[in-house]
Amino acid sequence: MRISLLDRSRTRAGRGEQTALADSVERAVAAEQHGYHRFWVAEHHTVPGIASGAPAVLLAAIGQRTARIRLGSGGVMLPNHRPLVVAEQFLMLEALTPGRVDLGLGRSLGFTAPVREALGRLEASPEEFAEEVGQVRDLLEGTAALTARPVADEPPPLHLLATGAGLDLAARLGLGVVLGGPVLQADDVGERVAAYRRAFRPHRGSAPHVMISMDLLLADTDAEARELALSEIWALVRSRETGAFPPLEDPDRIREQDLTARERDRVEKGLARAWAGSAASLLPRVERVLEATGADELLAAGATFDRAALADSDARVMEMLG
Secondary structure, X not given: OEEEEEEOOEOEOOOOHHHHHHHHHHHHHHHHHHOOOXXXXXXXXXXXXXXXXXXXXHHHHHHHHOOOOEXXXXXXXXXXXXXXXXXXXXXXXXXXXXXXEOEEEEOXXXXXXXXXHHHOOOOOOHHHHHHHHHHHHHHHHOOOOOOOOOOOOOOOOEEEEOOHHHHHHHHHHOOEEEEEHHHHHOOOHHHHHHHHHHHOOOOOOOOOOEEEEEOOEEOOOXXXXXXXXXXXXXXXXXXXXXXXXXXXXXXXXXHHOOOOHHHHHHHXXXXXXXXXXXXXXXXXXXXXXXXXXXXXXXXXXXXXXXXXXXXXXXXXXXXHHO
């Protein structure tokens, strides 16, 4: 099974946003050295805790520092863009880094109403998304009324960030899927994936491909790994309180704060659900999901305040699953 890495360009308290982007590039270089199959980046707009709003630009920089690892987006949020522009950006990446580019597409809109207004899209129905995915594919493959350039000998493969409706669409269009978050906790996740495979309609020789995304963090002990997970969980808790997703904080600083009872409860529940632990305790949990879904690939997506600890975790993930 292939092992890949997703980096969200998380910002950290006391470090500039430019540094967060440089951190993403360095993490990609290390991922290639460890033998990861893909390195994907994300798209988030005007979020204090995430520095990357332009995946194609960041991937171009990463492509110049790497030689073999596949590069892609987890994902480009298609409602925020015109299909032609998305196709042109990823055809350009394919021309600059031949045979290494993937295009992951999602349907999420901007984080808040003002951001959605600034992006020019207040809503995107499943039907509109399906139509636009088809447009992107036609443009990448050179079958649209317009010719997107530069023309590629082999267009970048498409993947959908999918829930229930997304799985149906991916099957109908013959695309790979990426599953993560709450959908992995659903009792029927195996049934959903099996239905996707049964309904899959090949396109240009494509086959079903299921990528599972988990925020994996590994350390020597469960307690150490849970401490690493605290930074991201606290950011999620704060976002529910304030409406803004903040930079990662040092776990020691978080522990020093006077948390409310509700905040403490949310933190503890988040830690209990986190994909964080030693290899001995985490591997059986991961294997259960992989077995239930028959996953073809795992996309590790952990983040923490301590960059050295994150680098160590990335290495441990490959040791555990590679």
